[in-house]
Amino acid sequence: MPHFADVQIKYDVDGYGISGVITPQLSFSVPACDYDDTSELFPTGAQVILTCSNGMDIPRFYVSSRSYSNAKLNFTCYDRSYATDRDIAMPDDLYDISGYASISDVMDKIMAICGYNGYSDSTGIIGTVITKAKKDNISGKTCRNILDDLSRACCGVWLLQNDIGTADVRGTLTLIPVDSGMGAVFTAEKYSDVYIGGTKTFRKFILTSGSERYTAGASETAYGTVEIETPFASAALAGALYNRLKDYTYKSWSCSKMLASIGQLAIIPSPSSLITFGTKQNLYVNNCTVSLTSTGIYASVGRNDVSEDELAYHNRTEREIAMRVRIGALMGNTVITEKGAALVVKDEVNNKTVNYGFEMDESGVATFEGAIIDTILPTCKRTATTNGIALIADYGGKKLKYSYSEDADGNINLMRDEVNDDG
Incomplete structure (x- = not known):
């Protein structure tokens, strides 16, 4: 040993x-x-x-x-939890005709890939408000990417619990809501100064997914607003978060050193633990560093500082690499799919979006799945050339000359040139 x-x-x-x-x-x-x-x-x-x-x-x-x-x-x-960095591969037969998989199938797949015995969601959102996931938001992702998207949608964090290390029981993945203390409850007896920081009360929620935007609640200032980017954004989800978290106050604090062992009682104050320091009761932990020494177990604990402006939680990729392009990322009416770029059209009648993409062959010829109609029609003039007739097309001041030539073998070469006049 x-x-x-x-x-x-x-x-x-x-x-x-x-x-x-x-x-x-x-x-x-x-x-x-x-x-x-x-x-x-x-x-x-x-x-x-x-x-x-x-x-x-x-x-x-x-x-x-x-x-x-x-x-x-x-x-x-x-x-x-390191296992969540594994890629997820969903069989095509788990997607319906519209390209969606049930969220229960997605979570079952993640549990199988990571080797967990199950998951627990204390927010009550997964499987009720969030019932399905789009293929574009799963393809090319890791299990961690998808869990990160879901955690933002539910306002919580995932923590693996009860891994006892046997072959058939490798822990339960637990979603811990931002407003709940679910771990150990500990009363500290020896500790350094405890500093209480800023607070933030949640009064309005803004959920976005590309160009889609949903709001619930109201706040006179941005300081009471929580903005979340997630592919699971919907009006129902915005309402569910508001109903659960309206007027919830987040409080930051810190304690640089606390004795985490009292007699035979000792804890690792992992996130969701509640600690009482004298009159400062039930402070919620979301970060800690625990040192195990021969004289005792000591911990530096606290809850992260709050910002003084709008609280925005975008996807993890955007936080780390702001301009990285990813599958499913919607910019205006353009989306990146497995095939490349596609144009997105909102079907107001059926309340869904339809993608029209491009197919490109090896010679550089693109085929568009939809139809393109010009809104600017040119005025055209004919002009004589040494080989026959050319067409000058004027697109609002930009003039293109279309002509052709024929060689001795009868091959016709089409030509297009930009010109400044009608000659």
């Missing part, structure tokens, strides 16, 4: 905790001099089980990487 040192477990959410999959990180070191050969010591993917004498429940972690530094072998590990 290696002697662990410098053991830390870190949890953190993205911003307010309204989107994303939490991937806890475990870091520790072992003295390299204790081993003649460390090449087989905790290879990549190996399971790491930490045990404490007080019986604290510590999640399973899996080795991701290792490095040497000052005669120490340093390891970085993650819990099994």
Whole structure:
């Protein structure tokens, strides 16, 4: 059994905790001099089980990487949420004729790919308000991408729980709402100063998906507005979020050091835990760094700062690479599909959108699935050429000359040139 040192477990959410999959990180070191050969010591993917004498429940972690530094072998590990970075491939027979799959089929596929025994949604939105997913929003994605889209739509974060490391039970993926404390409840006895930061009260929701925009609630200032970009945006979803979160107040806070063990009681204050510091009661955790030492378990805990302006949660790609093009991304009336660019038309009668795309062959000839009608018709004049008659087409000042020539073998060459006059 290696002697662990410098053991830390870190949890953190993205911003307010309204989107994303939490991937806890475990870091520790072992003295390299204790081993003649460390090449087989905790290879990549190996399971790491930490045990404490007080019986604290510590999640399973899996080795991701290792490095040497000052005669120490340093390891970085993650819990099994790392599996969400795997690609998702939905069989075509799971999509209906309109190109949609049921959200339950999508989630079942994610559970199977990642090896989880199931998922839990405390928001009550997945499967009720959100019932289906479009193929363009699934193709080419990872499981994490889709879970990220869903978490923004539900205003929560995903956290893997109850991974006990056996072959058939690999944890439950739990969606934790921003407004709920679902983890441990702990009363701190020894701690440094606790600072209470800004607050934000949710009064209006704006949901967008490309050019689609849905609102619910009202706010006199942008400070009370939550704007969320998600492909699952709808009027029903905007209403559901408003009904659940209207007048909810998010409060930020921080404590740089807290003793997380009291006698035989010890916790890892993972996101959704509630901690009481004296008169400061039930503070909701969304980030923590836990240090396991010989003198006790200490934690730096808090909830991320709030912004003083409109709270906007766009897709993860837009936050990290603002201009990256992705399948399903709608800009105005143009969308990127698996085949390339397509024009989007809203069918008001059937309340759906229809895409008309292009097919391109190897010679560079494009075929449009719809029809193109010119709104600017040219005025035309004929003019004589050495080979016959040419046509001068005037498109509101831009003049194009269409003509042809014929060689000795009877081959006709068509030509188009821009000209400045009618000659």
